[in-house]
Amino acid sequence: MNQSDLPDRFPIPFANGATSTTIRTLPTAHQTASSTDAPASLEDGFPIECFTPEGSGGVPPNGKDLNAILKWLSEQAQWNQAGGPALFDATFASAIGGYAKGAKLASSATNGVEWLNLVDGNTTDPDGVSAANWARVGIPAAQLGTNGYEKRASGVLEMWGQISIGQDSSATVSFASLFPELTISAIYNVQISWVDSSISSGSVQGSSGISTPSAGGFTIYNDGTGRVHHWRALGA
Template identity: 35%
Template sequence: MKRTDAPKKQPVPFGVNGPREDLLPTTPAGNNQASYDSGFPPVTMILKSAGGLPPKGEDFNQILFELSALNRWASSGTLNSYDSTFATSIGGYAKGSMVLSDSGLIIYMNTVDDNSTNPNTGGAGWVNLLAFLGLGDGSGRYLGTRVFTASGTYTPTAGTKKVVVTVVGGGGGGGGTFATNASQNAAGSGGGGGAEAVGVFTTGFSGVAMVIGSAGVSAAAANGTDGGVTSFGTLLTAAGGGGGPRGIATGSGLTSGSSGGSTVTGTALISKAGQDGFAGIVFSLGLNLSGKGGDTNYGYGGSAGATGTSPGGFTGLSGKDYGSGGGGGGASISTASQAGGAGRPGVIIVEEYA
C-alpha cells in the first residue's frame, strides 16, 4: 500500500440531512426496525407475499451515517478522550489503546486489558506516551513569553504549570542643576538603574498582583526621585534605582553619583543590582559633564551631556528602556536652573511552560 492509495476523505457523514432514526438496542418482536443486537430482523428477509416487511430506509441512512461519522473522525486524526460510560460498556479499554487527556496536552497509553480506570485522575495501567517512549513526560514545553509594562493581575495562559519571572525596578531620575552666575557651572548626576531578579515558580503564581515600578523624575534645581519597586506579588520584587543628586553651582568639583537599585526580595534564582548613576563633574569654568544614567540588562541610561564657555544649559536625557536611569542636567555660566532626565519604568517578563 502506498500513500497515494489513501481514500477520499468524507467532510460530512453520509445522510447527515436525510431521514434517519436512532437504532434500537434490540428489535421488538414482529417489528421491522433494525437494532444493534439483531441488525435487520428476520421479518425483513421474508417475501412480502409471505408476510414479510421491507427494511426501513431510515435505518440504512442511520447505519451508514454512524459508520461514516466514525470514519470521518478517524480521517481527521483526532483522538478520543477517556469516557467512563463507554469504558464500562465495553468492559474496559484494551491494552495498547490511547486516549487524549482532559487538558488536551497529554496522550495516555493503556498497558493492560479491560482497563476502566481514569488516566486523568491517576488511574492504574495508563502511562504518558512520551514518557513511555523515552521522550520525557511531556512537561516543560515552552508556551510563550509575556511582557508586562502596566500593573495588573497575572492570569496564566491555559496549561501553564511553571513560570520563569523576571522583574526590573524603575530607573531613577537624573539630577537637575542650580542656576549659575558668571563664575559658576553645574552638572547633575545620573539616576541609578533598577535592580533585576529572576525566579522560577511552579505554584502560587496564578492571580498574583503585578506592580510595575514607576520611573523616577526630575525638576529644575531638584534631585531626581527614586524609581519605584517592581513586584510580582510577594514571590519576587526588585527595587528601583536611586535618584541622581542635583548639581551645585561651582567653579569646579563633582556631584555624588546615585546608587543603582539593589534590594531584591522573594525567591530569586538570579539577582543583579542596577548600574549606579554617574556623577556630574565641573572640570573648570565653562567645562562640565553631567552624569550618565545607570543601565540595566534591558536598557541604557540617559547619556551624559556637556556645555561650553557660553551661557546655556540642557535638560538631562531620559533613560532608553526598561528600568534605566535618566541623565543629569547641565548648566554653563550665567544659566537658569535645569532639570535632569526621567528614568524609565520597570518591567515584568513571564516565560510560561507546560
C-alpha cells in the same frame, strides 16, 4: 499500500440532510417487529423478518435504518479522516469491558498530552483522580537561555531564570507557563531552588528567602545589597 491509495474523504456524513421521515435512531437492543415494521438494531442488524418473503409474513427493511447505520459509520470515518482524537468515555468503557492494553487516548484536560493504557479492561478515567494504569505521553518542548523551560514527555515541567532585586526589596517571579493542575496538591508541590549572586570575594551579600510557590509563580525577598537571583522551578 501507498499514500496515493488514500480513498476520498467524506466532506459530509452520509444522509447528512436526512429528516425524521427518512432516518431514525438505531437502537442497540433487539426490537420486536410488527406486521409493517421490522426495526434494525446493533444487536440483530436487520432482523429475520427482513429476510422472509412478504407472503410468508416477512417485512421489507426500513430505509430509515439503512440511512441511520451508514450515517453513523460515515461520521466516525470522517472524524478519523480529520485526525480527530480518541477521548475517554465512561459509558463506552463500561459497554466494551474497558479499554484494551495499548490503547491511546488524548487528554481532555491538557492539550498535547496522550495517555497510554498499560492493562486490559481499564475503565478508569486517565484524567480523573482515580486514574490507574495509564502512562502519560506528552509532547516534549523547550526554550533554552538565561530564562527558559523544558517540558518533558513524562509531564514534568522545569523552568528557570534570573532576576535582579534591589537592596532590602522583593520581586515576583511569574512563570511563563502555569504548572498543569493535575491534582490540587501538585500546585503547591512545585519545588523551587535559587541562589543569589556574590561579591567579587565570593561571599554572599546578605540573606534571601522565597514565598510558598503557586502554579503561577513565587516571590523572592532580598535582604541586603541589591543583586541577581537565579531560580529553578520543577513540578507537574
